[in-house]
Amino acid sequence: MIRGLTLACPVCGTRGLFRRWVKMVERCPTCHLRFERIEGHWLGSLSINTVVSAVTLLAMVTAAMVITHADPPIPLLLGLCVAVAVILPVLLFPFTRTIWSAVDLLSRPLSPGEVDPRYDPQELAALAAERAERAQRALRDGTGSGDGVSGPEPRTRQSGEPQPPRSSRPHDR
Ligand SMILES: [Zn+2]
Numbered sequence: 691m692i693r694g695l696t697l698a699c700p701v702c703g704t705r706g707l708f709r710r711w712v713k714m715v716e717r718c719p720t721c722h723l724r725f726e727r728i729e730g731h732w733l734g735s736l737s738i739n740t741v742v743s744a745v746t747l748l749a750m751v752t753a754a755m756v757i758t759h760a761d762p763p764i765p766l767l768l769g770l771c772v773a774v775a776v777i778l779p780v781l782l783f784p785f786t787r788t789i790w791s792a793v794d795l796l797s798r799p800l801s802p803g804e805v806d807p808r809y810d811p812q813e814l815a816a817l818a819a820e821r822a823e824r825a826q827r828a829l830r831d832g833t834g835s836g837d838g839v840s841g842p843e844p845r846t847r848q849s850g851e852p853q854p855p856r857s858s859r860p861h862d863r
Contacts, residue, residue: 694792697784699723701795702809708784721809725791727798735783735790742786743778747771 693700699707702721708714717724726732750771754762800810807813 691789691792691796694789695785697788700788700792701800701805707788712780712783714784714787718805721805723791723800723805723809725787727794727804731794732787732790734794735786738786738790739779739782742782743775746778747775750774 691700693703696705697707698705699718699721701723702718704718704720707718707725714725716726751762751767754767800812802810802812804810
C-alpha cells in the first residue's frame with residue numbers, strides 16, 4: 691500500500707511508471723507486472739478518484755458554510771469548486787492508479803507467471819521454505835555443508851547400533 695501511495699509498482703517498488711503525468715507504462719520495467727490485470731481494471735482507480743474529489747468538494751462547501759454562517763460568497767465558492775473539480779482529479783490520477791493496483795493485488799494475489807519469479811512473493815516464500823527445509827535436513831544429518839540435496843549420510847547413529855565403548859564400565863567385583 692505504501693508503494694501504491696508513492697507511485698511505485700506494488701510488487702517490486704520500481705518508480706518512474708508514468709511517462710507523462712497521466713500516461714502509465716503498460717508493464718513494470720522491473721517485475722513485468724501488467725498493470726491492467728483484467729479488462730475494466732482501471733474502474734477501481736476511477737472510483738477512488740471520484741470519491742476523493744467529491745469528498746473534497748463536499749468538505750470545501752461545508753467549511754465555507756460553517757465559516758460564513760451559511761452565507762458564503764457564491765461566485766467565489768463556485769469558482770473555487772470548479773477549479774478543484776477540474777484540477778484535483780488530474781493531480782490524483784497517477785496516485786489512484788498505483789493505489790488501485792496495490793488494493794487489487796491485496797484482494798487478488800498474483801497468479802503464477804504474472805511477474806518475474808524473482809519478484810513473486812509466493813515463489814520467494816516457496817524458495818525460502820525449501821532452503822530452510824534443506825538446511826534443517828543438513829543439520830539433522832549432522833553435516834556442516836547443507837548445500838546440495840543431501841542423501842542419507844553414511845554416519846548416521848541410530849537404529850540400535852551398538853554404542854561405541856566409551857570408558858570401561860565399572861566392574862563390580
Ligand atoms: Zn514491478
